[in-house]
Every structure is written in structure tokens, then in C-alpha cells.
Amino acid sequence: MIDRASGLPAYRQVAGALREKINTGEYNPGDKLPSERILVETYGVSRITIREAVGLLRSEGLVSSEHGKGVFIRPPHRVERLSRSRLSRAARAENKGAFLGDAEANKFTPSVSVKITFEPADTDTATTLGIDEGVEVTVRERVMRANGLPVQLATSRLPREITRDTLIEQVDTGKGGSYARLEEAGYPLDHFVETVSTRMPTPEEASMLQLDNGTPIFAVRRIAYSAEGRAVEMNDMRLSGDKYELAYEFPAG
Amino acid sequence: MIDRASGLPAYRQVAGALREKINTGEYNPGDKLPSERILVETYGVSRITIREAVGLLRSEGLVSSEHGKGVFIRPPHRVERLSRSRLSRAARAENKGAFLGDAEANKFTPSVSVKITFEPADTDTATTLGIDEGVEVTVRERVMRANGLPVQLATSRLPREITRDTLIEQVDTGKGGSYARLEEAGYPLDHFVETVSTRMPTPEEASMLQLDNGTPIFAVRRIAYSAEGRAVEMNDMRLSGDKYELAYEFPAG
């Protein structure tokens, strides 16, 4: 099976052969690959070479290994589509926040843990919120779970000046969530800006979101602007890349 | 340096030590890591173990190897921000298409190669464009380069019925690009919907976009809707994840 004279390294040839069998459907999602010892005999290469081939497929997100059980073909993405129109005032009024709205739209059981702290603004925060460095900021760190599985990390930062004496400083922000409280506090919202980037997770992110190898994450920063044009909240979100798809609609005019 | 009794594998301890030195600034972007042979002596482990540690950092996108030269700390993302308001009619009128608009905004020298074919619609295309399977579709495949470097792959599909006798079937679509031609042909655009997902690239995508290890890609599908609500174009884009950031603005109301 392996052409030693082709110039292509053996492990890439093995990876290519396995990839082919996955793509053509000879192996299907959930199937187990032959064990490493068997692949050694099949392709006539050493075990390390087989492991390198499998490692390549893993880093492509095609397979994932389970210690003591085997290597399995990963199922296609299970995707929750996050449509940004759900942030409309009307949609917000109906529930306790964006994540719970997603839960209703996508039919999963949501749970959220929240940690609230107060910190001086670092450079990035100060620049983004248009305040001075060191000014006190309310920080809401949340872990969102769908059916018990962590799928999203989010950290919101707001100038404390505008959250004092509101439910935003409490774990439960009440019906409509933080955005509703902001509007009541005299900061009617005008628009949001989201910037989306993607990268591989840090080891901490990978463990918190229970990500397989070869799974990138979305890093989304949402900034909420009040009617006066002030940035009143920044929300840094980390989404598991294999569970989410983001949808945006915008006019042509 | 390595604690054999900690239970944590040696290669993870080495990776952790190197990651620490990168994060604390002991190694800076562009710096070369000590050679593998030197790390072998430093940490008292075999070369394979060192290579496993470096491989982990590579898969995290922290470093990249150059054969014969060394392993280098990757510079932070060089980011082009793609703001979707650039698709407004006014912005489009000024240039030949979205990519050339980006070029102007981000000051790089753009080049585009285009391949045009006509194909029967597959299931996905038919569903998305609301036509029957097998109906002829105009396919524009493009490779966009910034300063000679491929940064984006894009494939547009439109029902041929509406592109016949327009510049959309030509390599050069003229001032304002395909969208301007669509509007002239009697399909004024109303809005776009973009869905964004992220994943690791296939080997082909990685080689076309010249991606380092540990670099995910954006897969963006943009659908253009005419004033009558018809999907007139679908555009599947592949963007290098370490070069792009996507920005979307939407109202709170």
C-alpha cells in the first residue's frame, strides 16, 4: 500500500488512504478505525508512523481517539445557528437573555453559572469602553451549558458607574437580562457591533469547553452602544467551533 | 525541570514550560526556540518527546517550524477586518467588487484569478437558490491574493437564467462587480444573509491558502436576496483564520 519511492512520507500516505476511506463512506461517522497494531500490519510501517498518520487526521478534526477503546470517525458538526436578530428588543423582552433565547429556538436545556467581580479597567477594556484605565468595571463571567455540556464562555464588562444599584451586579439579572436593565437605567441601546475571529483554543479553553483535538473556537466580541453613541458593554464570548454557526443579516442598501 | 512522578506526561510538561516562556515574553514573536537537540539536554528527555511537545504548541498555533532553520514563535494575528457595511450599494458603486473594496480599506495590493464554469445544480445549491436540481448554474470560482499571498477562496453560484448575456459570465464583471450587474439585469438587491462557521482546513485548502499548522479557516456562505425575496446568488468563501476578522453591525431595535 505504501510507495517508498514516491517522495511522500509514509505517514502522509497512510493518512491519505484513511482520509479517502472516510470521504468515500467506507468508514462512516461513529465507526472505529482498525487498531494501530492492525494498521501496522496493513501498511507495513512502524507503529509510530501509524500514530503520526492518525495524529494528522485528528488535527484535521476528522477522527478522535478514546483511550482503551479506539479511534472513531467524528460525526459531522452538530450545529446551533445563532441568529443575531434574536437580540432585537422584542425578542429580548420575552426571556432572560440571549442564551436562553437560543435555548428556546434550538430546543436544548440551558444552564448558566455566573461569577461577578469588580476590577480596574485594563488597557484593552478602557479603549473599548472609552473610559480611563483603572476605572472600576463590573465583570460578569459566565459558563453556558446545553444539556449539561459547556458550549460557551462569556465575559461581559461594563463601567461600574452605570451598573451600580441595578440587577446587572446580581447573578440573576431578571426578565430581559442585562440589556433590559441597561435600558431601564437610562441607557437605551442603539446598536451592536460584533467582531468574529477564530483560532485554536488555549489548553484551559479546550478543557472548559471539552473540545476534541482539531476543534477551533470562535472568539466573538460584542459591543453594545447606547443611543448617545457610548459603548456601554463589551462581551467576549468563546464558542465551540464545532457546535455553532453564526448568522447575520444586513441590508443591501 | 521535568517531574517524573507528577503524572503529567513529560511532553506536556515541556510544552507547558515553553508555553509559559512564550506567554511571559521570555520568547517573543519571531524568536527562534532552542534547537530540538538543545531542548533534549535542557529537559533530559528524548528527542521524540521534545518533538511531541513542539507539535502540541504547533497545533495550538503558537509556533511554526521551518525545515533547516528552526522553530519560531508565531507573530500575533495579522488581521484584516472585513466590515460587512462595505457591501452597501454606495460602497459597491465605487469599485469592482467586495474584495477590491477591502484592499482599498486595508491597503494591500489585490489580485484575483477567476474560473467560470456552468454546471447543473446539486441538491445543496438547488435548495439554497430555490431552484430545481439539475438546473444550469453559473459558477464563478475565485482565488483572491493580497500582495501575492492567497488569503481567500470564493465560489459564487447563480441561476444561469439570470446571468445570461451579462458580464457575470465574464472574467471581468466591470465596475461595481457582479452585484451591480445583477441590479442592472432586473434583480435589485434587498439584503444579504451570511452564515459563518469555522473548522480545520482540508489538506487542499491548507495548501492553497498556505496555512501553517494550527490555523483554522472561516467558511462563510453569503446569500444575496432580491427585492422580490428570491435568492439570486450564493457565495461560499474560505478565509484564512489568522488573517481575517469579520465585523457585523446590527440595530438593537
Place this chain on the structure above:
DNA sequence: AAGTGGTCTAGACCACTAC
């Protein structure tokens, strides 16, 4: 107990880059 993937060793040769 048997099978699986995970870790690790010592050593070899190759391909690429620099001087």
C-alpha cells in the same frame, strides 16, 4: 486477561538552510 491507545527510549538517516 486481552485489547486498545498513550508515553517514551536510543539511535539512524534524510532534506533543507546557512555559512
Place this chain on the structure above:
DNA sequence: TAGTGGTCTAGACCACTTT
């Protein structure tokens, strides 16, 4: 020529899962 990363081997022991 010397140094670098890339590939590969044969073999060992460990940790986890299943039977």
C-alpha cells in the same frame, strides 16, 4: 560543512476499557 527539523525503526511499559 555543520546545524536544523523531518521521517522512521523496533521495542518497551503504562493506563484505560472491555470481556
